[in-house]
Amino acid sequence: MDKLMAQLKRQIIERLNLKDLRPENITDDAPLFVEGLGLDSIDALELIVLLQQEYDIKLSRAEDGPKVFHSVRTMAEYITEHSPSKTAS
Amino acid sequence: MQRDRFITVSCTITAGSAYKDGKPEFQGPGLNAAAFLDDLYRHEAIAYPKFHKMDHLCKLGILATEILLKGSNHNKKYREDETGIVLSNANASLDVDLKYAGTMKTVASPALFVYTLPNIVIGEIAIRHRFKGENAFFVFKSFHGNFIAGYVNGLFDTGLVQCCICGWLDFLGEDYRAMLMLVETTRSGTAIPFTADNINELNNTNHG
Numbered sequence: 001m002d003k004l005m006a007q008l009k010r011q012i013i014e015r016l017n018l019k020d021l022r023p024e025n026i027t028d029d030a031p032l033f034v035e036g037l038g039l040d041s042i043d044a045l046e047l048i049v050l051l052q053q054e055y056d057i058k059l060s061r062a063e064d065g066p067k068v069f070h071s072v073r074t075m076a077e078y079i080t081e082h083s084p085s086k087t088a089s
Numbered sequence: 090m091q092r093d094r095f096i097t098v099s100c101t102i103t104a105g106s107a108y109k110d111g112k113p114e115f116q117g118p119g120l121n122a123a124a125f126l127d128d129l130y131r132h133e134a135i136a137y138p139k140f141h142k143m144d145h146l147c148k149l150g151i152l153a154t155e156i157l158l159k160g161s162n163h164n165k166k167y168r169e170d171e172t173g174i175v176l177s178n179a180n181a182s183l184d185v186d187l188k189y190a191g192t193m194k195t196v197a198s199p200a201l202f203v204y205t206l207p208n209i210v211i212g213e214i215a216i217r218h219r220f221k222g223e224n225a226f227f228v229f230k231s232f233h234g235n236f237i238a239g240y241v242n243g244l245f246d247t248g249l250v251q252c253c254i255c256g257w258l259d260f261l262g263e264d265y266r267a268m269l270m271l272v273e274t275t276r277s278g279t280a281i282p283f284t285a286d287n288i289n290e291l292n293n294t295n296h297g
Contacts, residue, residue, distance in 0.1 A: 016200070019127075019141040038138075045199035053196055 004076045012072070015050050016043050028073045036071070044069060051075075057082050094245055095280035096270045099256075099291055100156045102129070102149060103266040109156050110279055111294070122263045126152065133159075137217065144185035144204035146260040147213045150176070153267040154214050154254060161271075164219065166252075173250035174211045174224040175241050176269075178259035181207040181228050210258060223249045232257050232268075234289035241272055241283070257292065268292050 009023035012032075016039065030036045033044070047069055051057045057079060059065060068078045100109050105125050107114040115132045117125045126148045130140055133155055140151060163172070182205050189201040203209070208226035215221065223244055227236070237255055244250045256269040268291065272283050281287050 017141040018138070020138050042199050042203055049196045049198065 001073075001076055001080065004079065005072050008072050008075055008079075011050055011054060012047070015046055026072060029071050032069055032071060047075075051079070055079050056084050092242075093274055093276075094242065094272055094283040095274070095276045096283050096287060096291070097273045097275075097277050097280045098157050098161070098271040099269065100153045101266075101268045101291075102153050102156075103268075107152070107156060109159075114156055122260070122265055139213075142200065143213060144182070144188075144201070144209075145265070146178075146182060146184060146207065146258065147204060147210045149260050149265055149267050150210035150214055150258050151217060153258065153269045154218065157254065157269050157271050158218065163252075168251075169219050169221045171222055171251035172218075172220045173222040173241070173244050173253040173255075174214060174220065175227075175237065175244070175253060175255040176207075176211060176225075176258050177227040177229055177233065177237065178207060178257060179228065179230055180259055180261040182209070184261045214254070222253075232289070232292045234292060235285040238283065238285040238288055245272075245274070256288075 005028055006023060009026045012018065012026070013021050013023065018037070021037070026037065032047075033039045039047075044065060048059050048065075051059060059068065068074055098110060100107070100114075102108075105118045105120055106116045107129055115129050117128045120128060122145060126145065129152050130148070133152065135155055137151070140148060143151065185201055185204045189198060189205050192198040192201060207228065208224075211224045211226055215224065225240070227233075227240075229236070241253050241255050244253060251274065253272045254269055255272060256267070258267050258269065259265065270283075270288070270291065273280075
């Protein structure tokens with residue numbers, strides 16, 4: 001899980017062009033939106049694309065978004081739970 | 090009819106150099122366009138994280154406007170709805186359009202899609218400086234000083250603006266050029282009359 005969260009932080013910074021941030025600036029449980037990293041609705045769409053491209057996971061229910069993208073940890077948990085390899089097993 | 094309008098400040102950014110009123114503001118020779126914009130951002134000591142998410146046209150517009158208004162206390166001189174923005178270019182948003190089209194081969198990027206209109210740069214400038222005045226973006230084959238003069242004077246004549254940021258803002262690949270002017274009704278030290286001839290002359294000089 002720690003390795004996955006570290007990877008996610010690097011991918012979020014790169015994909016969302018958060019050039020003023022380093023992975024160590026993002027805490028595992030800090031909110032990604034509003035009071036946390038201050039991400040916006042377009043960033044949310046980019047995170048959906050990130051899941052799709054990097055982890056082959058499609059967010060099937062839009063209403064799950066706020067819960068899945070609450071923090072790096074919730075993203076990592078969702079990826080772990082829904083990765084194609086796990087789903088296939 | 091009131092016709093006392095002056096170009097009180099100008100800013101040109103092109104080919105690795107930025108100038109304010111014809112004087113060098115920053116030079117980054119040898120840098121590619123993206124690296125130059127990032128270096129100029131750091132040089133201007135701007136703290137605006139959203140800058141990094143913008144497409145190149147918006148970055149160019151934000152930087153040119155920042156240089157144009159630096160030290161002017163602009164927001165204390167004018168109400169939010171008194172500043173207009175009138176921009177023009179030749180390539181619209183083609184730079185980011187092509188990048189967006191590239192992403193459509195796999196998963197289209199929402200972050201690129203939102204910049205696929207040239208007038209988005211006006212919105213970004215307006216958000217940054219809290220401007221709520223009249224605005225327009227025109228696409229011409231080449232710089233059209235006579236049109237800019239006519240359109241902006243029309244905004245002043247009808248009382249829609251008390252000042253206006255106007256000019257040229259173009260970006261495609263590694264070619265970019267900004268030539269922005271601040272037009273006001275009061276003459277300051279280095280101001281020149283806002284006429285089509287002066288606008289065209291500013292644009293024709295290498296550094297505006």
